[in-house]
Amino acid sequence: MDKNKHLDSVISTHQITKEETLFDKYVKKKNEVKEALEDKYESDIYSPFNSGSYAKNTAINTKFDFDLVSPFKRNAFGCSGTLKEMYEDVYDFLYEKYKDVAEVKKQKVSIGLEFYADSDGDVIKIDVVPGRELSQDQYKENENLNLYVYYKYGNIDAGSERIKTNVKAQINNIKTRATDEKDSIRKIIRLLKVWKNTKYNYPTKSFFLELITIKAFDNKTITGSIWEKLETVLEYIRDNVTKDSFTLKDPGNSSNDLADTLTSYEKQQLSDDMKNMLDRIRDNDENLKTYFPENSKFKKEESKTNQYGTNSGMPVPPPKLNFG
Amino acid sequence: MSQRVNEINTVIKGIPDVKIVKPFEQSKIDIEGCITVFVGGLMQPLEFNVTIHPQYPFKSHETETIKFSNDNLIEHKHIMQNGAICIHTAHTPVLSQKLIYDIESVKAWIKKYYINKDSDTHYEHLIVPQKAFKENYFAYFFSEVDYTFHKNQFGFVDYSIMNNGVFYKENIQSSIFQAFLNKDRKKIVDVDWNFQLKNLPQSTALFVFLKDAPSKNQRWVFNDWKDFETTLPQDFLKFLHNVEERLAKENGKTLPLFVGYNISETEIHWQAIILEIGNFPIYGEKIDKQWLTKIEEDRSIHWAMTRNCSYKYFFGRGKLSERITESKILIIGIGAVGSILAKTLIRCGCRRLGFIEFDVKEPENVCRSEYSFFTGITNKTNDLINELCLISPFFEPINGGYDYSEAFDFFIKSHLADTGIKAEMEKHLEEYDIIIDCSADNGLLYVLSQLQIKSTLLNLSISNHAKHLVCAAEQNRYDFIISQFAGNILKFDVDDLHNPTGCWSPTFKASYNDINVLVQAAIKQINTKFEQEKTLRNFFIETDDTNCFNISIKEF
Structure with a gap:
C-alpha cells in the first residue's frame, strides 16, 4: 500500500470546496445567529466573528467547526455583572430563540447549537463562544477577551474566569502558519482532524491539535513525504504530551498554557492513542485507512480489476468472513 | 513398633516445649498419642490428644491429616466440632518437617486464640452440627x-x-x-x-x-x-x-x-x-x-x-467491574460467541440481560455454544434464558423473546430513512447501558453505526478457525470491522469452512475451546478498561499456534 497516496486522497476527499452546498448552509446559519445576537444585544456587543477551523484554513468537510465568538462590552451585563451572568444570559437567549429548531447545550466555554436535520438530512452545528472585554472599550484596542468556563475543562475548574485571551490573535497565528506551510502544517492538522473525527467526543480540542502540530514542527526537523511528516508529529505527541514540562502557549495570551485544557489522564490517553496508531500502522500499512479514512462521498472509484471475484468473468459475491 | 511410629516419637520428643505424655502407638488405622505443648504466657502446658491418619503428611479432602484435640478447649475460636484445633500448614512430603510445621501451628493457635483471645475481622458463623433427619x-x-x-x-x-x-x-x-x-x-x-x-x-x-x-x-x-x-x-x-x-x-x-x-x-x-x-x-x-x-x-x-x-x-469470590454488572445489557446474536458471552456475564454478576436472536437451536449448535442437548430444538432465546436461570438466581431477562427479535430486525433495518422511527429505535436502544452485537450481521452493523446512541455499543466477531476476534468499540465501528476482515489486514483461511448438510451457508470451523479462549480474553480486555476507567478502543485478539499457543491483544 502506498501510504502517501492514501493520505493525499484523505486530504483531497476532505477538502471543504467539495461540500460547497453544505458549507453555504453553515455560513448562512452562522450569519443568522450572528444577526440574532446583534439584534438582541445591540450596542452591548461588538461584531461576532467566526473563529472555527475555516477561519484558520484548517477545516475538513466532515466537521466544519463553526465557532462564533461573541465579544461583549465590559458593562453589557451591568458594571458588576459577572462572566457567569454573561454566559447564562446568552444561553437563555439562544435557548428561547432556538429551542424548537435546535438542541441548545451548555458546553465547556461555549453554547452549542445543533440544528435538527433539514430536508436533505444535514445537521448544522454552531458553537457560540461568549467573551467580554476586560475594561470599557479595551477590546477596540487589543481585542482581548475574558471567557467563562462552564464545565471543568481539563485542569481548569468549572466556574473559572481565568481564561483571558485574544481569539483573533489565535486565529491569525494558526492561519499564517497553516497557509505559509500548507504542504506540511496544514496537511498534518487536517489529517489529525480527520483522525479525531473517527472518535466520539474526543476530549482533545482541535485548537490543541493545531498548536501541538505547530510546536512539533518548531521543535523537530520534520521533512520527507507526507507520511514521514505525519509519523514524526505522531511520535512527537506520543513522547511529549505527558511530560511534566510540556506546555502549549496560547498565541492569544502567552500566560495561558493550553496543556491545562487536558487532564493528565486525557494526556495519557492521547499519548496512548498515538502509540497504538503508530504500532498498528507499523504492523500493517492497511491500518492507516482505519485511522485516516477517505471521505467515501468523494472517493474516486478504483479500477474494477482489483475487486473481489472478477477473475472468472462472472461476478462472484465476496464470502462471509466474520462470524459470531 | 513400626519405623513410622518410631520416627514420630523421636521427632516430637526433639521439638522444644513439647512433651510426650502418652507415647505414639499404632491403633487399628491411625497412630495415636498424647502430648503437652508449652507457650510463653501459659501457666501450665496444654494437653492434646494427637491422631495421625495414614495419609499424613499429605492433606486429605483439603484438611490436615493430623488432629490435636482437647475437649476442654471447645469454646475457643477455631476449634472444630470434634474438639480439634483447626490448622492449615505448609505442604511438605517429609514427615519430620511436617510435624515441626504442625506443632508450630498449634503453638501459634495457643498464643493467638487461647492466650490473647484474638477475634478475626470476618464474621464466623455458629457451628451447626450436620445431622440427617430420618436419613x-x-x-x-x-x-x-x-x-x-x-x-x-x-x-x-x-x-x-x-x-x-x-x-x-x-x-x-x-x-x-x-x-x-x-x-x-x-x-x-x-x-x-x-x-x-x-x-x-x-x-x-x-x-x-x-x-x-x-x-x-x-x-x-x-x-x-x-x-x-x-x-x-x-x-x-x-x-x-x-x-x-x-x-x-x-x-x-x-x-x-x-x-x-x-x-x-x-x-x-x-x-x-x-x-x-x-x-x-x-x-x-x-x-x-x-x-x-x-x-x-x-x-x-x-x-x-x-x-x-x-x-x-x-458473587463474593469474583465478579466483573460494576460498570458492567450494574448495566442493563443487550446481546444481539446468541450463537457461539453471544451465548458464551451471555453465560460469562451472568456468572460474573450481571443481572439485567436482554437478547435478540431469531434462530433456533439445533443439535449441532451444542458442541460450541452454551446450549444443552437435552432441550432439543427450541428458540435460542428461550433456551438461553432457561440455561441462565439455572446459573444465577439474580438473572433478570429483559426483552429476549422470538417476537421481540423479529420486530427489532424489521424496524431497525426497514426504517433507517424514517427519522421518526429511527429516533424511536435510538430511544429504545438507549434504555440499555451496553449493547453487544455478536450477530456478525454486517447489515445490522451498518445500521447500528448510523444511529446516534449514548449506550456503549460493542461489536464482537471472529474469523475462521477462531484465529482472531475483532472488537469494535468506537464510532468508526463499521469501517473498522469491514477493513479488518475484508481489507487485507487480518490473515486467515477463507476456504476451509464447515458446510452443514442441507441448504445452509457455510460457517466457520472452530471448537468451543477455540472460541471461548477468544471470548474470555475479549471480556477480560473490556473489563480491564472499565475497571481502570479508561476509554475502550477498538481491538483485535490474534492467536498463533505455529509452535506453542500464543495469544495477543492489539489495541487501536
Missing part, C-alpha cells in the same frame, strides 16, 4: 430482603423445593425462601430470585426472629430445645401449638422452622430447624388456671443447613 438432609437458601424484622417477630415462610440431590452418601433436599408472611399469612416481604425460581411450587414453613444468636458462647448453636427456654416468647410457642393442631392431618411430615438473628447491625442470618408434625417439642401446662406452652426437656434440636445466597455472597 435426609435439608438445605435452605435465603437472600437479604428489604425489611427490618423486630425482636421476637414470627410468622410463616413460603419456600420452594429446588432439587433433591445426594449429599455424600445420603439424600439432600435444597430449597429457597420465597416470602415472609405474618402469623395471619399476610405477605411481609418477598425474597427476590429469578422468575423461574419464583414460579416453583411453594410450601409453608415458620420463622421466628430472635435478634440474638441461638448460642450460649457465640461459637456453638444450641444443642437442646431446653436451651431455647428463656429465648422463645410464649406467643411464639402458642403459635407453634396452633400450627401443629391445624396440621394434625399431616402428622409425620416435616416442617422447617427458621430462626433469625443479627450477625451485624445490618445483616441477618437464618438457621433452620426441622420439626416433625405431631412431634413438636412442646407441651401444655396449666399454671394458675391458664394453659401455657412449655418446651419439652431432653429433646435435641434437628438443625438443617442454611446458606445466605444474597448477591454479595453469591
Whole structure:
C-alpha cells in the first residue's frame, strides 16, 4: 500500500470546496445567529466573528467547526455583572430563540447549537463562544477577551474566569502558519482532524491539535513525504504530551498554557492513542485507512480489476468472513 | 513398633516445649498419642490428644491429616466440632518437617486464640452440627430482603423445593425462601430470585426472629430445645401449638422452622430447624388456671443447613467491574460467541440481560455454544434464558423473546430513512447501558453505526478457525470491522469452512475451546478498561499456534 497516496486522497476527499452546498448552509446559519445576537444585544456587543477551523484554513468537510465568538462590552451585563451572568444570559437567549429548531447545550466555554436535520438530512452545528472585554472599550484596542468556563475543562475548574485571551490573535497565528506551510502544517492538522473525527467526543480540542502540530514542527526537523511528516508529529505527541514540562502557549495570551485544557489522564490517553496508531500502522500499512479514512462521498472509484471475484468473468459475491 | 511410629516419637520428643505424655502407638488405622505443648504466657502446658491418619503428611479432602484435640478447649475460636484445633500448614512430603510445621501451628493457635483471645475481622458463623433427619438432609437458601424484622417477630415462610440431590452418601433436599408472611399469612416481604425460581411450587414453613444468636458462647448453636427456654416468647410457642393442631392431618411430615438473628447491625442470618408434625417439642401446662406452652426437656434440636445466597455472597469470590454488572445489557446474536458471552456475564454478576436472536437451536449448535442437548430444538432465546436461570438466581431477562427479535430486525433495518422511527429505535436502544452485537450481521452493523446512541455499543466477531476476534468499540465501528476482515489486514483461511448438510451457508470451523479462549480474553480486555476507567478502543485478539499457543491483544 502506498501510504502517501492514501493520505493525499484523505486530504483531497476532505477538502471543504467539495461540500460547497453544505458549507453555504453553515455560513448562512452562522450569519443568522450572528444577526440574532446583534439584534438582541445591540450596542452591548461588538461584531461576532467566526473563529472555527475555516477561519484558520484548517477545516475538513466532515466537521466544519463553526465557532462564533461573541465579544461583549465590559458593562453589557451591568458594571458588576459577572462572566457567569454573561454566559447564562446568552444561553437563555439562544435557548428561547432556538429551542424548537435546535438542541441548545451548555458546553465547556461555549453554547452549542445543533440544528435538527433539514430536508436533505444535514445537521448544522454552531458553537457560540461568549467573551467580554476586560475594561470599557479595551477590546477596540487589543481585542482581548475574558471567557467563562462552564464545565471543568481539563485542569481548569468549572466556574473559572481565568481564561483571558485574544481569539483573533489565535486565529491569525494558526492561519499564517497553516497557509505559509500548507504542504506540511496544514496537511498534518487536517489529517489529525480527520483522525479525531473517527472518535466520539474526543476530549482533545482541535485548537490543541493545531498548536501541538505547530510546536512539533518548531521543535523537530520534520521533512520527507507526507507520511514521514505525519509519523514524526505522531511520535512527537506520543513522547511529549505527558511530560511534566510540556506546555502549549496560547498565541492569544502567552500566560495561558493550553496543556491545562487536558487532564493528565486525557494526556495519557492521547499519548496512548498515538502509540497504538503508530504500532498498528507499523504492523500493517492497511491500518492507516482505519485511522485516516477517505471521505467515501468523494472517493474516486478504483479500477474494477482489483475487486473481489472478477477473475472468472462472472461476478462472484465476496464470502462471509466474520462470524459470531 | 513400626519405623513410622518410631520416627514420630523421636521427632516430637526433639521439638522444644513439647512433651510426650502418652507415647505414639499404632491403633487399628491411625497412630495415636498424647502430648503437652508449652507457650510463653501459659501457666501450665496444654494437653492434646494427637491422631495421625495414614495419609499424613499429605492433606486429605483439603484438611490436615493430623488432629490435636482437647475437649476442654471447645469454646475457643477455631476449634472444630470434634474438639480439634483447626490448622492449615505448609505442604511438605517429609514427615519430620511436617510435624515441626504442625506443632508450630498449634503453638501459634495457643498464643493467638487461647492466650490473647484474638477475634478475626470476618464474621464466623455458629457451628451447626450436620445431622440427617430420618436419613435426609435439608438445605435452605435465603437472600437479604428489604425489611427490618423486630425482636421476637414470627410468622410463616413460603419456600420452594429446588432439587433433591445426594449429599455424600445420603439424600439432600435444597430449597429457597420465597416470602415472609405474618402469623395471619399476610405477605411481609418477598425474597427476590429469578422468575423461574419464583414460579416453583411453594410450601409453608415458620420463622421466628430472635435478634440474638441461638448460642450460649457465640461459637456453638444450641444443642437442646431446653436451651431455647428463656429465648422463645410464649406467643411464639402458642403459635407453634396452633400450627401443629391445624396440621394434625399431616402428622409425620416435616416442617422447617427458621430462626433469625443479627450477625451485624445490618445483616441477618437464618438457621433452620426441622420439626416433625405431631412431634413438636412442646407441651401444655396449666399454671394458675391458664394453659401455657412449655418446651419439652431432653429433646435435641434437628438443625438443617442454611446458606445466605444474597448477591454479595453469591458473587463474593469474583465478579466483573460494576460498570458492567450494574448495566442493563443487550446481546444481539446468541450463537457461539453471544451465548458464551451471555453465560460469562451472568456468572460474573450481571443481572439485567436482554437478547435478540431469531434462530433456533439445533443439535449441532451444542458442541460450541452454551446450549444443552437435552432441550432439543427450541428458540435460542428461550433456551438461553432457561440455561441462565439455572446459573444465577439474580438473572433478570429483559426483552429476549422470538417476537421481540423479529420486530427489532424489521424496524431497525426497514426504517433507517424514517427519522421518526429511527429516533424511536435510538430511544429504545438507549434504555440499555451496553449493547453487544455478536450477530456478525454486517447489515445490522451498518445500521447500528448510523444511529446516534449514548449506550456503549460493542461489536464482537471472529474469523475462521477462531484465529482472531475483532472488537469494535468506537464510532468508526463499521469501517473498522469491514477493513479488518475484508481489507487485507487480518490473515486467515477463507476456504476451509464447515458446510452443514442441507441448504445452509457455510460457517466457520472452530471448537468451543477455540472460541471461548477468544471470548474470555475479549471480556477480560473490556473489563480491564472499565475497571481502570479508561476509554475502550477498538481491538483485535490474534492467536498463533505455529509452535506453542500464543495469544495477543492489539489495541487501536
